[in-house]
Amino acid sequence: DTAVSQTPKYLVTQMGNDKSIKCEQNLGHDTMYWYKQDSKKFLKIMFSYNNKELIINETVPNRFSPKSPDKAHLNLHINSLELGDSAVYFCASSQLGRNTEAFFGQGTRLTVV
Amino acid sequence: GQQVMQIPQYQHVQEGEDFTTYCNSSTTLSNIQWYKQRPGGHPVFLIQLVKSGEVKKQKRLTFQFGEAKKNSSLHITATQTTDVGTYFCAGPHGGSQGNLIFGKGTKLSVKP
Incomplete structure (x- = not known):
């Protein structure tokens, strides 16, 4: 039933490792996003995909690579993890048009040690 | 670049007191949205305002959306402990429908 689901919910890993976070939406939306929320709760957009095409990339290090196999999925792969990558990562989706309400996943709390 | 600013960053109130958070954009917005994030939770959509000067109520x-469509406010009357959380405003990024830029949020705590 979950509209936007992301896994895992928690991820603890060592510096230098590579990890992936998966996201799926069953709302039929054509746009998906990744947001990073730091310890101060600031929500910053990282990527936006519309119909499988990247449409924005907000100065995110190229260690972060989004992959969208289809419009219902937007995964986030992170190479060579750094301490500063520790944050909560939210996946979201919306439908382009007049009503652009975004639906968020439950979040993935990434801790790099 | 485009900015959406929100004040205050924190607000502590006694239960029953009113609360207001303000949002200002560096550019004119086609619409503005408000989200609430409970502690440990994810942002949840509250409302979207589209028209200049629009006022909407939910209990x-x-x-409120400003006349110039560059500012907005959320006012809560007689706060309750269930109102605790962080309230975010968000506007379209670079005019692109669907891509949202969020304010930094106002964290509300309510003392019973």
Whole structure:
């Protein structure tokens, strides 16, 4: 039933490792996003995909690579993890048009040690 | 670049007191949205305002969109402990429908 689901919910890993976070939406939306929320709760957009095409990339290090196999999925792969990558990562989706309400996943709390 | 600023960053109130958070954009917005994030939770959509000067109410919550469509406010009357959380405003990024830029949020705590 979950509209936007992301896994895992928690991820603890060592510096230098590579990890992936998966996201799926069953709302039929054509746009998906990744947001990073730091310890101060600031929500910053990282990527936006519309119909499988990247449409924005907000100065995110190229260690972060989004992959969208289809419009219902937007995964986030992170190479060579750094301490500063520790944050909560939210996946979201919306439908382009007049009503652009975004639906968020439950979040993935990434801790790099 | 485009900025959406929100004040205050924190607000502590006694239960029953009113609360207001303000949002200002550096550019004119086609619409503005408000989200609430409970502690440990994810942002949840509250409302979208589209028209200049628009005012919408949801029970004790009143949302307003400025005449110039560059500012907005959320007012909660007689706060309750269930109102605790962080309230974010968000506007379209670079005019692109669907891509949202969020304010930094106002964290509300309510003392019973």
